[in-house]
Amino acid sequence: MATAVMTSLDTKSRAASRGMSDIRIRNLFIIPTILFLIVFNIFPLIYSLGYSFTDFRASSNAPVNFVGLQNYRELLNDPFIWSNFAITAKYVIVSVTGQVIVGFGTAMLLNRDIPMKGLLTTLLLLPMMLSMAVVGLFWKLLYDPSFGIINYTLGLGSFEWLSNPDVALYAVAITDIWMWSPFVMLLSLAGLSAVPKHLYEAAAIDRAGPFYTFFRITLPLVAPILMIAIIFRTMEAFKTFDLAYILTSQPTTEVISIRLYKMAFQEWQTGRSCALAYIVLIMILAITNIYVKYLNKVKER
Numbered sequence: 001m002a003t004a005v006m007t008s009l010d011t012k013s014r015a016a017s018r019g020m021s022d023i024r025i026r027n028l029f030i031i032p033t034i035l036f037l038i039v040f041n042i043f044p045l046i047y048s049l050g051y052s053f054t055d056f057r058a059s060s061n062a063p064v065n066f067v068g069l070q071n072y073r074e075l076l077n078d079p080f081i082w083s084n085f086a087i088t089a090k091y092v093i094v095s096v097t098g099q100v101i102v103g104f105g106t107a108m109l110l111n112r113d114i115p116m117k118g119l120l121t122t123l124l125l126l127p128m129m130l131s132m133a134v135v136g137l138f139w140k141l142l143y144d145p146s147f148g149i150i151n152y153t154l155g156l157g158s159f160e161w162l163s164n165p166d167v168a169l170y171a172v173a174i175t176d177i178w179m180w181s182p183f184v185m186l187l188s189l190a191g192l193s194a195v196p197k198h199l200y201e202a203a204a205i206d207r208a209g210p211f212y213t214f215f216r217i218t219l220p221l222v223a224p225i226l227m228i229a230i231i232f233r234t235m236e237a238f239k240t241f242d243l244a245y246i247l248t249s250q251p252t253t254e255v256i257s258i259r260l261y262k263m264a265f266q267e268w269q270t271g272r273s274c275a276l277a278y279i280v281l282i283m284i285l286a287i288t289n290i291y292v293k294y295l296n297k298v299k300e301r
Contacts, residue, residue, distance in 0.1 A: 052274035059268035071275035081276070084259040085283075091173055091244075091255055092237040098177035099233055103184025104226065108218075110185070111192040125186065127179045136246030139175045143247075162248040169253045172244050176237065184229045191225035192218070227295040231288060238284055256280055 052071055056064045075081050110121055127135070142148050143161040151159050161171040195218060203213045241257035260280065264273035 048274045049278065051271050052278055054271040056271040057268050058270045064271075067271070071272045072279065075272065075276055075279060081256075081259065084254055084256045087169065087252065088238060088255040088257075091169055091240065091253075092234060094170065094173040095176045095180075095237045095240075096230060096233050098173065099181045099184050100226070100230060102177055102181040103229070104188045104222075106181065106185045107188035107192055110189055121189070125182045128182045130179070132179075132242035133246060135175065135179050136243050139171075139178075140247055143171055163250070165250045165252040168248045168250040172240075172247050172253055175243055175247065176240065179243075180233060180236070184226075184233065187225050187229040188222060191222035195221045223298045224295060227291065227298055231291045231295070234287060234291065235284055238280075238287070 054064045055067050142150050145158040145160050162168055199217050239257055244253050244255050260276050263269050
């Protein structure tokens with residue numbers, strides 16, 4: 001009897017000890033994560049929000065004055081800022097539309113039984129594994145009017161892609177499409193592989209054509225995951241900086257991120273640039289919210 005009681009106490013003691021150990025391990029992971037988020041995410045956000053209401057300049061030792069909403073009012077009434085937003089919107093529409101068409105089309109092809117499918121999929125994923133700087137320099141060589149392979153292949157002679165203000169933005173968008181279409185392809189491929197095969201078999205028995213099968217079966221079932229890809233790519237395209245900055249310096253390619261960089265680190269209008277960053281943040285949140293509402297409607301169908 002005494003032995004059984006001792007064994008029970010030992011078991012409870014070991015369980016209690018193990019419980020304390022679990023709590024310590026949990027705290028060991030959670031507390032550093034919370035501290036990291038506060039120091040590197042939340043604190044800079046609050047700090048920059050405070051500066052957005054001041055006339056602070058990082059290059060000057062002048063005293064910082066609180067100016068209220070003046071920075072926001074001036075930015076929202078600045079036609080050049082709205083011009084940058086218009087360029088960004090044009091870039092986002094062209095780039096994301098191209099990525100969806102190319103990525104989804106490639107996924108439709110890879111969803112069939114083709115030889116060396118795994119190797120082909122891996123090779124197609126390579127562009128998005130490269131760094132933005134490498135991709136930018138690589139495409140700068142491809143677009144070169146003297147020895148670039150694009151002009152040679154298309155027979156365009158010495159056509160200027162990056163110094164021509166009418167086509168420079170499209171050249172940057174083409175590069176972005178080349179780099180990030182594999183991301184859309186990967187998500188689309190996952191969605192296509194999840195479509196039940198019996199739906200296609202039933203459509204074949206009913207002698208449904210490929211057009212009907214695509215718009216009545218494939219697209220509705222893949223639409224939710226395609227919307228997620230569009231949300232991610234829209235947010236990234238809205239924030240694009242590297243490609244546009246590396247490839248060209250045309251005024252017609254000055255997206256809002258480049259304008260923000262110049263305002264903060266070339267003109268040293270720190271407080272004003274913080275306000276612009278928050279305007280961009282609010283716009284991205286608003287666009288994302290619209291997408292998410294549409295995504296929920298697609299899921300309910």
